[in-house]
Amino acid sequence: MAPSSATSPAGNRSGAQLSNTKTTVEFRAALVAMAIVALIPLGVSNPYWLGVLIVSMYFAILAGAWNLLAGYTGQFSLAPATFAMIGAYTTGLLNHYFGVPPLLGIVAAVVVSGLVGLLLGRAVLRLVGPYLALTTLSFAEIMRLVASNSIDITRGDLGLGVAGLLDSRVGWYYLFLGALVALLVLFYMLLRSKAGLFLQAIRDDEVAARRAGVNVVFWKTAAFAISAAASGFAGALYAHFAELVTPELGLIGQTGLIVSMTVIGGMGTLAGPLVAAFLVYVLSEWLRDVGGYQLVVFAALVVIFARFFREGLWGLARAAVQRWGRA
Amino acid sequence: MTLLSVRGVTKRFGGLTAVNDVSFDVAAGELVGLIGPNGSGKTTLLNILSGLADPDSGEILLDNVPCQGLTPERLAHRGVMRMFQLTRVFRRMNVIDNLLVAGRALGLGADEALTRANALISELRLDVIRHLDAGQLSGGQMKLLEFGVCFMVPPRIALLDEPFAAVHPTMKEIMGDFIRSRHEKGQTFILVSHDMPVVVELCPRAVCMNAGAVVIDATTREVLNDPRVIEAYLGGQAA
Numbered sequence: 001m002a003p004s005s006a007t008s009p010a011g012n013r014s015g016a017q018l019s020n021t022k023t024t025v026e027f028r029a030a031l032v033a034m035a036i037v038a039l040i041p042l043g044v045s046n047p048y049w050l051g052v053l054i055v056s057m058y059f060a061i062l063a064g065a066w067n068l069l070a071g072y073t074g075q076f077s078l079a080p081a082t083f084a085m086i087g088a089y090t091t092g093l094l095n096h097y098f099g100v101p102p103l104l105g106i107v108a109a110v111v112v113s114g115l116v117g118l119l120l121g122r123a124v125l126r127l128v129g130p131y132l133a134l135t136t137l138s139f140a141e142i143m144r145l146v147a148s149n150s151i152d153i154t155r156g157d158l159g160l161g162v163a164g165l166l167d168s169r170v171g172w173y174y175l176f177l178g179a180l181v182a183l184l185v186l187f188y189m190l191l192r193s194k195a196g197l198f199l200q201a202i203r204d205d206e207v208a209a210r211r212a213g214v215n216v217v218f219w220k221t222a223a224f225a226i227s228a229a230a231s232g233f234a235g236a237l238y239a240h241f242a243e244l245v246t247p248e249l250g251l252i253g254q255t256g257l258i259v260s261m262t263v264i265g266g267m268g269t270l271a272g273p274l275v276a277a278f279l280v281y282v283l284s285e286w287l288r289d290v291g292g293y294q295l296v297v298f299a300a301l302v303v304i305f306a307r308f309f310r311e312g313l314w315g316l317a318r319a320a321v322q323r324w325g326r327a
Numbered sequence: 328m329t330l331l332s333v334r335g336v337t338k339r340f341g342g343l344t345a346v347n348d349v350s351f352d353v354a355a356g357e358l359v360g361l362i363g364p365n366g367s368g369k370t371t372l373l374n375i376l377s378g379l380a381d382p383d384s385g386e387i388l389l390d391n392v393p394c395q396g397l398t399p400e401r402l403a404h405r406g407v408m409r410m411f412q413l414t415r416v417f418r419r420m421n422v423i424d425n426l427l428v429a430g431r432a433l434g435l436g437a438d439e440a441l442t443r444a445n446a447l448i449s450e451l452r453l454d455v456i457r458h459l460d461a462g463q464l465s466g467g468q469m470k471l472l473e474f475g476v477c478f479m480v481p482p483r484i485a486l487l488d489e490p491f492a493a494v495h496p497t498m499k500e501i502m503g504d505f506i507r508s509r510h511e512k513g514q515t516f517i518l519v520s521h522d523m524p525v526v527v528e529l530c531p532r533a534v535c536m537n538a539g540a541v542v543i544d545a546t547t548r549e550v551l552n553d554p555r556v557i558e559a560y561l562g563g564q565a566a
Contacts, residue, residue, distance in 0.1 A: 194427075194431040194432075194437070197420075197424060197427055197428050197431055198428065198431075198432065200417065200419065200420055200424075201417050201420065201428045203419070204416075204417035204418050204419050204420060205415050205416070205417055205418070207379070207399070207411075207415060208411075208415035208416065208417060208473075208476075209417075209428065209432075210378075210398065210399040210400045210403070211377065211399050211400075211403060211408070211409055211411075211415070211476075212403060212428050212429035212432050212433075212476060212479075213400050213403035213404055213429060213432035213433045214400060214428065214432045215400055215432075216400065268419070
């Protein structure tokens with residue numbers, strides 16, 4: 001039987017478009033959400049709430065970076081906050097001891113956290129599931145304890161004073177938003193390229209990916225490095241925003257928040273974790289008065305979404321739109 | 328010309344010798360049936376040939392170059408493509424993307440990979456389900472998809488492990504036609520199957536394994552009439 005000739009150039013283009021439609025729709029939805037976020041300072045001038053939204057964007061970058069690793073590549077690392085801490089300390093220490101300007105420090109933070117992510121990725125290459133999660137959790141705690149106990153260098157839990165970058169809170173707001181959109185575009189381009197195919201193939205079945213010729217060692221390590229570099233970037237920005245770096249940035253509770261945001265938003269979706277980062281963090285601020293109970297609420301939400309709504313809020317929204325379209 | 332040469336390959340798991348001093352050659356363009364009862368070592372041998380397991384001893388030559396110990400991805404790039412007995416597809420990716428993964432990983436450009444994927448989808452009659460996620464397909468459709476993945480870039484040798492098991496007759500026919508047409512064009516295969524009528528129809532030559540060792544390597548007719556093969560399958564003496 002000869003191969004069919006039913007593949008006209010038009011057919012090819014149609015196939016390519018449909019093949020990437022899901023990612024493109026999610027990207028556009030995320031851009032719309034970011035456009036709405038961009039308008040908020042026009043109506044909200046309260047510095048406290050602007051600060052809350054800035055921190056939400058910090059978490060949105062972390063959730064997006066972790067989603068690339070866990071949601072798209074299937075590598076359930078429990079160290080995303082640690083890479084933010086590493087990025088923050090890189091620029092913080094360079095600035096504090098050597099007077100390195102923040103912009104250069106941020107670049108160094110991206111490089112250092114990316115390299116540490118690459119090394120961790122190589123070290124845990126053969127680990128899967130709970131073994132990967134526990135090993136990365138151990139790594140996270142070791143790094144936090146090193147930062148906390150190296151008092152002569154980091155000032156430990158007292159924190160390290162770091163130079164600021166901008167005076168205006170609105171300026172910081174748009175700097176974080178620009179960083180978030182830049183990473184969103186970067187991740188979108190990555191996912192639409194062959195890299196996106198390979199990462200998702202590794203997530204679904206590593207053996208089948210290897211059989212198909214995918215260099216699993218390279219792409220898993222690359223996913224770790226890119227995710228870590230993006231987290232380090234967020235951490236470095238945050239360091240200059242807060243003008244203080246402490247080991248608290250690497251607390252497991254921070255990773256818990258990032259995981260909550262991603263699971264509630266929709267793991268393996270481009271828009272979900274970004275939008276959920278805002279919802280979860282703003283909600284956590286509203287629930288601040290009830291103290292530790294906010295963590296119980298998020299934990300319960302994560303269990304409910306992981307059990308019943310695997311595609312998170314994004315999946316629910318998509319299903320609602322489809323129902324509405326059929327009605 | 329010999330394409331694949333298996334020389335004295337042995338693989339043990341603790342006290343069990345799963346593959347015991349197996350040797351045979353496969354010429355370029357041959358379609359060899361690999362048969363034997365359950366537990367005879369066929370899948371372990373395919374695991375070794377596709378880089379998923381290392382032999383304890385012996386040598387495997389592809390184009391006269393040793394290739395034992397290479398990873399599955401390196402073997403894929405050298406043209407060894409394997410279909411698994413228990414279907415392996417990317418369940419959360421659609422049919423097209425499943426095919427594109429292999430095409431892009433094996434060096435095709437985006438447009439060329441898409442052209443080939445569309446051609447395969449058409450040839451394997453997967454058009455209707457092309458945009459469904461693989462996890463939504465029936466077992467037979469998944470088998471057909473995995474079968475297609477193996478041919479996104481024509482391999483030097485295709486190792487097919489039970490492609491016809493638990494598959495609807497129509498899909499079996501599609502795969503059979505595909506194998507036949509590719510074989511006529513010079514494609515090399517090792518086909519593992521318990522479906523003897525199909526093996527007889529497709530494979531001019533067969534290798535029968537039992538208890539990890541090669542029992543006989545001859546024409547398929549000769550193999551199926553060999554008393555040792557009948558004993559291996561039925562556990563008794565041939566009449």
